[in-house]
Amino acid sequence: MATPVILVDPLPRTLEQIMAPSVRARLERLGRLVISEARPMNDDEIEALLPHAVAIIGQTAMSAERLERAPRLKAIINVETNFLPNIDYAACQARGIWVLTPASAFAAPVAEATLGLALDLARGISAADRAFRAGTETYGLEANLDTIRFEGAPVGIIGFGDLGRKFRELIRPFRNEVRVYDPWLPAETIERLDCRQTDLDELLERSRFVVVFAAPTTENAHFIGAPQFARMQKGSAFLLMSRAAVVDFPAMIAAACSGHIRVATDVFPVEPVPADDPMRTTPNMVFSAHRTGGTRDALFEIGSMAVADLELILKDLSPQLCRRADPSIAGRLRSQPVSRT
Amino acid sequence: MATPVILVDPLPRTLEQIMAPSVRARLERLGRLVISEARPMNDDEIEALLPHAVAIIGQTAMSAERLERAPRLKAIINVETNFLPNIDYAACQARGIWVLTPASAFAAPVAEATLGLALDLARGISAADRAFRAGTETYGLEANLDTIRFEGAPVGIIGFGDLGRKFRELIRPFRNEVRVYDPWLPAETIERLDCRQTDLDELLERSRFVVVFAAPTTENAHFIGAPQFARMQKGSAFLLMSRAAVVDFPAMIAAACSGHIRVATDVFPVEPVPADDPMRTTPNMVFSAHRTGGTRDALFEIGSMAVADLELILKDLSPQLCRRADPSIAGRLRSQPVSRT
Amino acid sequence: MATPVILVDPLPRTLEQIMAPSVRARLERLGRLVISEARPMNDDEIEALLPHAVAIIGQTAMSAERLERAPRLKAIINVETNFLPNIDYAACQARGIWVLTPASAFAAPVAEATLGLALDLARGISAADRAFRAGTETYGLEANLDTIRFEGAPVGIIGFGDLGRKFRELIRPFRNEVRVYDPWLPAETIERLDCRQTDLDELLERSRFVVVFAAPTTENAHFIGAPQFARMQKGSAFLLMSRAAVVDFPAMIAAACSGHIRVATDVFPVEPVPADDPMRTTPNMVFSAHRTGGTRDALFEIGSMAVADLELILKDLSPQLCRRADPSIAGRLRSQPVSRT
Amino acid sequence: MATPVILVDPLPRTLEQIMAPSVRARLERLGRLVISEARPMNDDEIEALLPHAVAIIGQTAMSAERLERAPRLKAIINVETNFLPNIDYAACQARGIWVLTPASAFAAPVAEATLGLALDLARGISAADRAFRAGTETYGLEANLDTIRFEGAPVGIIGFGDLGRKFRELIRPFRNEVRVYDPWLPAETIERLDCRQTDLDELLERSRFVVVFAAPTTENAHFIGAPQFARMQKGSAFLLMSRAAVVDFPAMIAAACSGHIRVATDVFPVEPVPADDPMRTTPNMVFSAHRTGGTRDALFEIGSMAVADLELILKDLSPQLCRRADPSIAGRLRSQPVSRT
Secondary structure, three states: OOOOEEEEOOOOOOOHHOOOOOHHHHHHHOOOOEEOOOOOOOOHHHHHHHHHHHEEEEOOEOOHHHHOOOOOOOOEEOOOOOOOOEOOHHHHHHHHOEEEOOOOHHHHHHHHHHHHHHHHHOOHHHHHHHHHHHHOOOOOHHHOOOOOOOOOOOOOEEOOOOHHHHHHHOOHHHOOOEEEEOOOOHHHHOOOOOEOOHHHHHHHHOOOEEOOOOOOEEOOOOOOOHHHHHOOOOEEEEOOOOHHHHEOOOHHHHHHHHOEEEEEEEOOOOOOOOOOOHHHHHOOOEEEEOOOOOOOOHHHHHHHHHHHHHHHHHHOOOOOOOOOOOOOHHHHOOOOOOOOO | OOEEEEEEEEEOOOHHHHHHHHHHHHOOOOOOOEEEEOOOOHHHHHHHHHEEEEEEOOOOOOOOOHHOOOOOOOOEEEEOOOOOEEOOOOHHHHOEEEEEOOOHHHHHHHHHHHHHHHHHHHOOHHHHHHHHHOOOOOOHHHOOOOOOOOOOOOOEEOOOOHHHHHHHHOOOHOOOOEEEOOOOOOOHHHOOOOEEEEEEEHHHOOOOEEEEOOOEEEOOOOEHHHHHHHHHOOEEEEEEEHHHEEEEEHHHHHHHHHOOEEEOOHHHHHHOOOOOHHHHOOEEEEEEEOOOOOOHHHHHHHHHHHHHHHHHOOOOOOOOOEEEEOHHHHHOOOOOOOOOO | OOEEEEEOOOOOOOOOHHHHHHHHHHHHHEEEEEEEEOOOOHHHHHHHHHEEEEEEOOOOOOOOOHOOOOOOOOOOOOOHHHHOOOOOHHHHHHHHOEEEOOOHHHHHHHHHHHHHHHHHHHOHHHHHHHHHHHOOOOOHHHHOOOOOOOOOOEEEOOOOOOOHHHHHOOOOOOOOOEEEEEOOOOOOOOOOOOOOOHHHHHHHHOOOOEOOOOOOEOOOOEEEEEHHHHOOOOOOOOEEEEHHHOOHHHHHHHHHHOOEEEEEOOOOOOOOOOEEEEEEEEEEEEOOOOOOOOHHHHHHHHHHHOOOHHHHHHHHOOOOOOOOOOOOHHHHEEEOOOOOO | OOOOOOEEEEEOOOOHHHHHHHHHHHOOOEEEEEEEOOOOOOHHHHHHHHHEEEEEEEOOOHHHHHHHOOOEEEEEEEOOOOOOOOOOOOHHHHOOOOEEEEEEHHHHHHHHHHHHHHHHHOHHHHHHHHHHHEEEEEOHHHHOOOOOOOOOOOEEEOOOOOHHHHHHHHHEEEEOOEEOOOOOOHHHHHHOOEEEEEHHHHHHHHHOEEEOOOOOOOOOOEOHHHHHHHHHOOOOEEOOOOOOOHHHHHHHHHHOOOOOOOEOOOOOOOOOOOOHHHHHHHOOOOOOOOOOOOOOHHHHHHHHHHHHHHHHOOOOOOOOOOEOOOHHHHHHHHOOOOOOO
16 A cells, blocks of 8 residues: 555644654654645645545645545644634544544643733732833832732633633642633533532622633624623623633723723734724733743644644544544634634 | 730731731730830830730830740730841740741732742733733734743742742642752752752752742842852743842842843832832833732731730640741841831 | 433443432433333334434444434443443444443542552551451561552553543652553653653563553453563552453462562452452452442442533533543453443 | 760660661761660760760750750750650750650651551451452442442541641542641641631531541540540541540440441550450451551651751751640650650
8 A cells, every 4th residue: 555645734834833853753754744834735736645645734625525535534633723614524523534633732821821811910910010110119018909819719710621721720729719611511520620610690700810711602702791791890800811702802991991800811803903902001901912822832732742643543543632523513613714823 | 813914016017907807806815905006115014014914916125134024924926027136035935935926927929929920921921011002012923932931941949938838839730840949948848849959059050930039147148149140041030039138139130131031029129119220121020019928918817827826825835827936047037127018 | 303212221230320319300301211221122112212312321232224213313321331342333423423431430439449459558458457356466667567658659550541540640649650551642641640651561660559450452461461570579569450351360369479569459350259269368469359449429420421421412512521432442442241330 | 175976865766777877977977976775875974975965866864954964955856756754845945955856757657557547448448358358258339338438528637737737638639528626726727738627526527537646645535435436427437546545445446346437546555455355356447556657768757857957956047847845735745655666
C-alpha cells in the first residue's frame, strides 16, 4: 500500500507556530506530510491526495463526496480549535473518522489571565497603578475602600468546559464557594469539582465574581444583558472571557459606567476596537485586547495535542486529548474562523 | 480579688477598627476594659491600673519596673503587629508573661495581592489596559510578545514567614518549582511545603519570579542591590512586598527602566512618594501605594486573633495564633511604628 | 408520535439495586419504562418495542438488523459496566447511537480499598491483628522490622483509566513519586496528573508499591509473570485489583510465598476459590474476595450516571459521565458477563 | 572560652537509633559531644560538664540548682518526646533556656497507620482476609453488607495537635466533613484546616469515624466511656491512637463486643497485653500492638529535628521544628517515660 499521507492545511496557523521541532519530528514519523501554508490547499491537490490520506491536520472542507474518495482517512484535526460547518460530521461518524480539535490548548493561559483580571478587579491593581502614575494615589486603608477580598468570595462560573474547569482548579486555594451555570452538563460533573449547579439568576445574585466562559451557540446570543447585570450585587465583578456575542455589550459597558459593577473583558464586538470608541475611557473596567489565550505555549499545545492523538488513532486506539466533534454539539456551536488567536 | 483589668492602648489603631462587635463582646467577657484611643494612655492612668491588669492590648511601654508593679499581668499583645523596643522582653520572659502580636493577620490579603501583581507582570495586565485606554493596544499573538506564563515558571521566595508561606499555598495549582531563601529557617521547614532551600544567588539566577517578603532586620538593609538584580534573568519579575529598606531602591528602579527586569512594588523609601518623583513614569513596573495589606478583613483579623489567644492565656493555656516575641528575634527586627496599615 | 419507550433489561442487575428512588423517578420522566428483571427480555417483546424504543438500559443483544428496526433509538447503556460482543458497534456508530457504560462507578470504592490494602501491606495491619489474636504479637520498634512507610514511597500504576486516576488522587497527600504504564495513553494524560510515563520494566524495578488496574484485553493475558516479579525490589508490594487473567497467578503466589514480595489481590482465576486451595495459607499476602467494588453506593452510581447521561442525550446533548464504546476499544476488551459486582 | 559541650543522655533511645550518620555529623559540628548511652549519665559526670554545657540532648534531671551551675546552657531537648517533671521549667523560662521536644516526629507514621486502620474498619480488610484464610469468605455484594465508605463519611477528631492535623491532611482527598474537639485550641486554628469546632457530644453523635489523638492530661482520664460510646451511631468506627488512659477501656471493648461500634486500638492499659486476656478474641476490632509510631524513619526524624533546632538556637535564632515546653502545658501533660516507641 502507498505511503500514508498526512494532509496539512493549517491556515490561519502555520506548522512552525503550533509545533515545536520535536513534535513536528513525531508527526513526520506518522506519514508523508503534504503542507500548504502560504494559502489554503487547492482543490486539485486535495483530490490527488485523498486516496492516500490517513489524516488531515487543518481546516480543509470535507464533504460527503470527498470523504468517499478518502477511504483510508481516519482523522481530521482542526487546529483553529473550531468545528467549522465545512465538514459532513454525520458522514464522518458513520465512517468512524475521528473529527477532533485541541480545544483545551487555550484553557491554561486563559484561566491564568482570568485569575489575574479577577484579582485586579478585586484589589484595584491596574487602577492603583494608573493613579500612582498620575500622582493621585492614596495609601493604606484609604486606598482600600473599594477592595473586595477574592479569597472566600462567592464565585459564579458561566460555561464549565475546559476553561471553566481549569479556572476552578486555579482558585482552589482561595476557598470560594463556586456556583456553575452550564445547561449542557449534569449536576454530577459540576459537583465532582466541588461546585454547585445553579440557574443563571441565582448565580448572578449570589456571586461577587461572575466569570463567563460560555462559547457562543445558536441559542445563547446576548443572554446576559441589562436585566442580568441588574441582578448582580452592587460592586461585584463581571469578567467576559469567551466571546462578545454572548452578552449585551453596551449594557455591560453601561453597568460599569454607572458604578453598579466592575468589569473586565478580553473580547469585543468588533476587533480591533475603533480608535474613537467612547468605551475606552470607561471607569471600573480593565480592558484586555483579546490577548489572554494567544501565548506561544498555547499554540505549541495545539500541535502536541494533535500529534499525540494522531499517534493513538493510527494505532487504532482512542484519542485522549482533543475534543470530539459530537454531531449534536458541532452543529450548535457558532464557530467563526479565527483570525488572531 | 479585684476585677481583672484589660488595658487597651491601641493607637494608631482603634478598637472599632480591629474588632467586629462580636469579637469585642468576647473581649469584654474577659475583664474590665480601660480604653485610651484618643491619645496614648497617660502614665498616671497606667500606674493606677498596673496592680489589676491581666492583659495589655496595645503598645504601652513596659519597663522592668512597670512589670514589677503589675503582678497579675499575663499577656501583652501588640496590635500594630510590631515588636517595639519599649518592652523589657527578658523580664517578660522571666515572669512568663506572653508578649504577642497577631502578625499573620496581613498574610492573606498581602499574599492575594502578590499573586495579582505577579500575574500582572507575567501577563501584562495593567500595561495592556493602559495601552487600550490610550488607543495603542495590540491584539492576540502580537500582544503577547513579552508574556511569561506564571504557570510552571520557577519562583523564588525571599523571607518565608507567614506571608511567604501563604503565598506558597496560593500558587500551588500553578505547579511552580519554588526556591526559598530564609536564613532563619531550617531546610525541613521549607521542604515540608514542597520548596527547595537555596542561597540567595541561586534563587536570583534560577527564578523567573522573585518575591521579597523579608522583614527588615539589623542585618539585612539593602541586601538586594545592583549586583543581585544583575544576576536575574532578563525579563524576569521582581516583587517587593515587605519594606523598601531591604533593597537598594534606586538600583531596582534602574533595573526596571533599562528593561532588564519587570518590577512590582508595594513599598517605597518615603511614603507618600513625592509628587514629582521621576520614578512615577518608570516603564516595566506596577506600582502599589502600600495598600496590599490594609484591608478591613485584615484589621478585624488582628482583633480576633488577639482575643482568641487572650481567652486561652487566661485559662492558662498556650496562645495559638499570635507570634511570640522570642527575645532573640524581637531584638533583631527593625520595627517602626506603623502609620497606615 | 407514540410515547417513547425505554427498554430496561438490566440482568444480572435489577433497577432497585442500581437506582435510588429519586433517580428512578428521573428515569420515568424520560419515557415509558418496559422492564424485564426476572429474566432477560424475550425476543418477541424486544421486537414489539423496537419501533418505539429511544433507549435501552441493559445488555440486550442488538444486531444490525435489530438496530434497523429501532429508528428512534438514541442510546444503549450497559449497566453491567462491560462492552459485550452482542452489539453491532459499527452500526451504532454509523447511526449516531450512543453506546455507553457507567464504567467509572466502581472507581471510587475500588480506589479507596486499594489504598486500604496498600497501607495494610506497608504497615502490616492485618498480619499484626492476626498475631495479636494468636497471642504472638510484638510491640513497638520490634513490630516494625518489615514496615515500609507508604508516604514518600515510589508507586507504580499499571493501567491508568478511571480506577488508576482515582487512586492517584487519593494518594496525593502521601507525596509519592508515581510512575504509570498504560500503552493506550499519551504521555500528556499521565503527566497532567503529576505522574511519569514509563515502560513496564522501569516501573517494576523502581516502585515499592505496584498496583494493577489494567483491564484484560486481547493483548495482555498473563503479561505479568515470574520474570516481572523478579524485577521487583525485595520486600516491595504488589496489588492486583483488576482481573486475575492479566497476571500469571501461580507465579504471583510463589513470589509471595518465597518472601520476595508482599501481595494483595482482590481477584482470583476461579471464583469462588476452591475450599482446599493451598494458596489460602500463603504468608505475606492479604486476600480480598472480589469485594472492593461491590458496594451499595457504587451500584447506585451506575444508575445515576446512566440516567444523567440519558437526560442529556434525549435533549440532543452529549453524554458526560459514561464511557463511550469507541469501536476500537470495545473490540479489544475481553469482557465477560459479571456475576457478582 | 572552653569548647562548648553537648551533653547527650538519650536513654531509652540511643544516638544511633535517632540519628542518621549525616545528622550526627551535623551535631558534632556544634560542640564536643559527651554521650552516655549504656546507662543514664551519672551525677558526677553531669556536674563536671555543667559549666561548659550549651545543650542537653536527653532526659537529664535539671533542677534550678543545676541550671544555676550551667551558665552557658541554651537548650534542653528531650528525645523521648515527653516533657518530664524532672526539669524546673519556670527556671528555664526565666533564663531563656529553650526546653524542647521533637514531638511531631511520630505524626506522619501514626497518621498513615490511622488511615490504614480506618480503611480497614470501613471496608473490612483484615476481617475479610481472616475469613479467606479460614475458607469462610463471601464474595462481591454479599461481602459488603457491613461496608461503610470512608469517602464522604463524617469524621471526628479528638485532640488536634500534630497527629490530628497530619491525619486531617492525609484524608483531604476523601472529602469528609471533619469535626474537631480540642479544648486547648481556638476555633480559628481548627477552621483554617477546614474542620468544624464542636463539643464532644456532637462529634460523637455525628461522626461515622471517631479518632482519638488526645494526649493524656491531668484532666482527661477516662473521659470517653460507656455514655460516650452509647452516643455513637450504630456501626460507626472508633480509633484509639494516643493512650489507653483517656478512655474507659473495658467499656470500649464491650461496645465492640456487642456490635454497637467497630474499634481499632494501638494502645492498651497494660503492655504487653497478658497472654490470656479475653479481649484478644473480640469481634469487630482491629488490634495494633503499640506499633503505629515506632518506625525507623520516625526515630531518625527525632534526631534531625533536634539537630536542626539546635543549630538555630546556637545562632541565637528561634527553633522551628520542636515543640516548646510552655510551662502551663508541660505541667498538665501526664507524661510517662517511654519504654518502646
